[in-house]
Amino acid sequence: MPRYLTLLLECPLVIAAIFVTGIGGTFQYGFSISVMTSPSDFIKELVNKTCLHRYNVSLDESQVSLIWSITVSIFCLGGLLGSLVAGPLITKFGRKRCLLVNNLLAIIGAVLMLFSQTAMSFEMIMVGRLVYGISSGVSLSAHPIYLVECTPKRLRVMVGVTIASFISLGKFSGQLLGISELLGTEERWPWLLGFIGSTALLQLSTLPFLPESPRFLLLDRGDHQACEKALRRLWGNKDYSIEVEEMLQEKVALQNVRSHSVMELIQNQSVRWQLITIIFTFTALQLCGINAVYFYSFEVFRAAGIQEHQLRYTALGTGLCEFATSIGCFMTIENTGKRVLLLRGYAGMSATLILLTITLYLQTHISWMPYCSMVLIFIFIFFFSSGPAGATAPLPGEIFTQSFKSAGYTIACTINWTGLFVLGMVFPILVEKLDYFCFLIFLFFCALCGLYVRFNVPETKNQTALEIAAEFQKMHSKPGEPQREINMKQKVNSIQTYETKL
Known part of the structure; x- marks a missing residue:
């Protein structure tokens, strides 16, 4: 058994914190992203029935599609709102209390979903998705901060990967529960959308038994x-x-020194490179092409000869691949380090996108080429979930000191939600105009972020925030200038710590 896993097993309450915070935290975010695919036809039918019953108006296909797009994308707007208020709430009320109260929002959203069909109101689904988004925006900040701060330093990187693991588990659960044999039917789809309420109740009943963050x-x-x-x-x-x-x-x-606001973080020169690192990594996380790969997986599976009614079951394999790889990343990240995983991940994703573009171009000319594309899809998911997915989420909690941490997560989550919303709006246009050549755009972001990490980001493994700040300063000191390190017992710049020459 790996040494770090043995150390983790010696902390059973930390293991409990991983599952309790995860199931009511980033799991809900992942589930909300994937769950709308299965009941889409039923929801569109509800939209038509509602307008016909209430206004005696039959909507055309374009009007229904517009309402459907708003219903899906309003989740991102809610997430953006949640991420903006998360920082001040976490700082004022604490990580644990913020997570507890946040569950009430998820339960309210679940109730709206459950009764939407009975009330014949698609507006309840829209409001529920907005509430789900606000809840996810708060949990995407509160969950990583609480979990990382409750974990011993030598296990912090390893445990941080579980944040992404629960996102993957949420995506897979949304796909699995959405099949027709479970909740993906005309009668049961409201229960599918309201499933998040059960995870919120689970966290609400178990989290009180865990302590507040020691660092807080x-x-x-x-x-x-x-x-x-x-x-x-x-x-x-x-x-x-x-x-x-x-x-x-x-x-x-x-x-x-009080907790700094987002504007103060942006204006502060002493944490400039930490802020740039957050901007690069979280932008690339949304624009790396993972959503495009999932989108094209159906086309590739069709070309490989998989029947239409079996596509949904085949797609389960992609979700399972992402989840299984994130578990593998959890087992190995402490031995490899976060910087190495980011470099390896973005390099592998860049190479895979090039090959995938070529195989998609040739799949109409060579009969066996779709099978190569299918393999490349799983390879891309492997590189994504074993690198950027697991290493990026907890990054703000590691590279910022306590006074900047909440603001750092606010910026990171704002970038995440904005990127998700813009991609949802722009991606259909990209596909229509560029087809599979849209992967070249995502290739640019993967390569750019990989190069940035290679030359500008130090390893964070087993280091405190102040030690990481010193490493950033060493890497970016100008030639000829004496290198400096931040002494943890003194004060420098706006965080009032002095600097000592080496």
Whole structure:
């Protein structure tokens, strides 16, 4: 058994935190992304029935498609709203309390979904999707921060991968429950859309048994005793004195420094490269082409001879591949490091996109070429879920100090939701105009982010935020200038820590 996995098994409450926060956190985000595919025809039918019953008007296909597009994309607008309010809420009320209250939003959205067909109201689905989006926007910030701060430093990178694993599990669960043998029927589809309510209830009933984040208790609340009590519960009898000392050193460095706003983070020069890193990695996460690959998977499967009624079951393989690979990433990331996984992931994705474009171009000329495209789709998913998917999500919580952390997640999630919304609006146009050559656009973003990580991002494994800040400074110091490092016992720039020459 891998050494880091053995260390994790010695912290059973951390394992419980992984599952409790995950099922009510990023799982809901992944589920909401994939769940709308299966009941699309039933929802469109409900739109027509509602307008006919209420207004005695029969909508044409373009009007129904417009309402359907709004219903799907309004989730992103809700997510953007949730991400904007998440930072201040997490800082003021704490990570755990924010997650608890957030479950109430998910339950409200689930109730609206469940009764939408009975009430003959497609507007309830739209409002429910908006509420789901707000809930997901908050949980995408609160879940990573809480989980990373509850984990020992040497396991932090490994545990951070589970954030993406629950996104993958949510996507796969949405695909699986959406098949006709389960909830993807005309009678049961409201239960499919309202399934998130059950995961919210599960977290609401179990999260109170877990402690608040130790870092929040010490650095934001100044409660040393509560911090040690939380660490004792989470880590058992392990020696956590080093972690406490590092937190105390950061507390001294950040003494009398409040949590910074998003604008203050943008204007602060001392964390400029950390901010640029977040912008590059989270932009590439949405524009790397994973959604395009999923979209074209149906076309490739059709060309490979898979029957139309079997496509949905074949698509389950792509979701299962992403989830299984994220689990493999969870097992290996502590030995390889986050920077290596990002580099390997974007390099592999870039090469795969080139080959996929070529095979899609040739699939009408060579009979066996669709099978090559099918293999490349699974290879692309492998590189994505074993690299960027697992390594990007917890990044703001690792490279920013406590005073910048909430603002960092707010910016990261805003980029994520904006990218998802823009891609949802623009992608159909790209496909119509460029067909499979749209992969060349995604290739550009993959290659650009890979090059940025190669030359501008240090390894974050087993390092504190202040140590990572020093590494960023070393990498980007101008030639001829003396290199500097940030001393954790002093204060520099806007976070009031002094700098000492090497």
